[in-house]
Amino acid sequence: MNEVKAKKFLGQHFLTDETIARRIVDSLSPDSHRVLEIGPGMGVLTKYLIERPDTDFHVVEIDRESVAWLHDHYPTLHVIEGDFLKLDLSALFHDHYAIIGNFPYNISSQILFRVFECRNEVSEVVGMFQKEVAERVAEGPGSKTYGILSVLLGAFFDVEYLFTVHEHVFNPPPKVKSAVIRLKRNDVTHLDCDEQLFVQVVKAGFNQRRKTLRNALRSAGLAIDAVPEETLAKRAEQLSVDEFITLTKTIESCI
Ligand code: SAH
Numbered sequence: 001m002n003e004v005k006a007k008k009f010l011g012q013h014f015l016t017d018e019t020i021a022r023r024i025v026d027s028l029s030p031d032s033h034r035v036l037e038i039g040p041g042m043g044v045l046t047k048y049l050i051e052r053p054d055t056d057f058h059v060v061e062i063d064r065e066s067v068a069w070l071h072d073h074y075p076t077l078h079v080i081e082g083d084f085l086k087l088d089l090s091a092l093f094h095d096h097y098a099i100i101g102n103f104p105y106n107i108s109s110q111i112l113f114r115v116f117e118c119r120n121e122v123s124e125v126v127g128m129f130q131k132e133v134a135e136r137v138a139e140g141p142g143s144k145t146y147g148i149l150s151v152l153l154g155a156f157f158d159v160e161y162l163f164t165v166h167e168h169v170f171n172p173p174p175k176v177k178s179a180v181i182r183l184k185r186n187d188v189t190h191l192d193c194d195e196q197l198f199v200q201v202v203k204a205g206f207n208q209r210r211k212t213l214r215n216a217l218r219s220a221g222l223a224i225d226a227v228p229e230e231t232l233a234k235r236a237e238q239l240s241v242d243e244f245i246t247l248t249k250t251i252e253s254c255i
Contacts, residue, residue: 004063011104
């Protein structure tokens with residue numbers, strides 16, 4: 001069967017470097033026994049993943065041509081043909097699971113928001129993103145890429161930037177550099193504040209990231225009367241996860 005022809009609208013950039021593929025798969029901790037790969041394409045990661053012992057392994061791939069290729073090359077592999085963003089994950093696994101992939105870059109943020117929503121089931125994520133997105137997730141306060149996803153994911157996951165990947169190891173090469181990151185679920189079960197309000201506060205703060213929190217939060221209609229001046233004079237990118245929790249608690253106390 002012929003190679004899959006890369007389709008731009010599906011974010012297809014096939015990894016051609018076996019050493020990097022192996023390195024990504026080896027970054028998944030050995031105690032992850034339920035694993036979902038998003039966007040296997042022509043199986044460059046899959047072929048190493050199926051070798052993992054005692055692993056309940058599934059892949060989800062939206063591209064019919066890649067699905068046919070996978071059926072042909074890995075007849076026993078469980079391939080779900082469809083969109084990861086619409087997949088009913090709770091029907092797939094009945095316990096915690098890990099997610100891995102060289103992800104389609106056009107839906108990186110949506111994948112990460114989904115990980116946040118499923119934070120009580122996702123134990124680990126190892127994945128390749130465009131470098132800027134990887135940095136955004138991995139950075140701490142003060143950095144210009146620190147943003148909504150850094151705070152939301154940082155509250156529930158320990159994030160590590162593993163390594164940078166050059167565009168020339170892909171076919172076709174993407175326009176930007178890539179990077180592999182790992183997110184490991186921490187032991188926080190609930191934040192010490194209203195979690196929905198926390199998300200609202202973080203989003204409101206960063207949606208107008210150049211403004212002070214006073215302006216950003218006020219224009220989002222949040223009650224800031226009890227928030228100390230010192231905090232209101234800052235910008236969202238200066239606040240750590242814990243400071244966002246404290247801020248949310250203060251806003252909550254005024255509702
Ligand atoms: N893992 C392969 C392919 C990476 S390219 C490799 O490293 O070579 C990204 C892959 O994600 C493509 O195969 C693309 O078809 C698939 N994809 C794109 N959008 C998707 C979606 N919404 N759900 C599942 N797979 C998707």
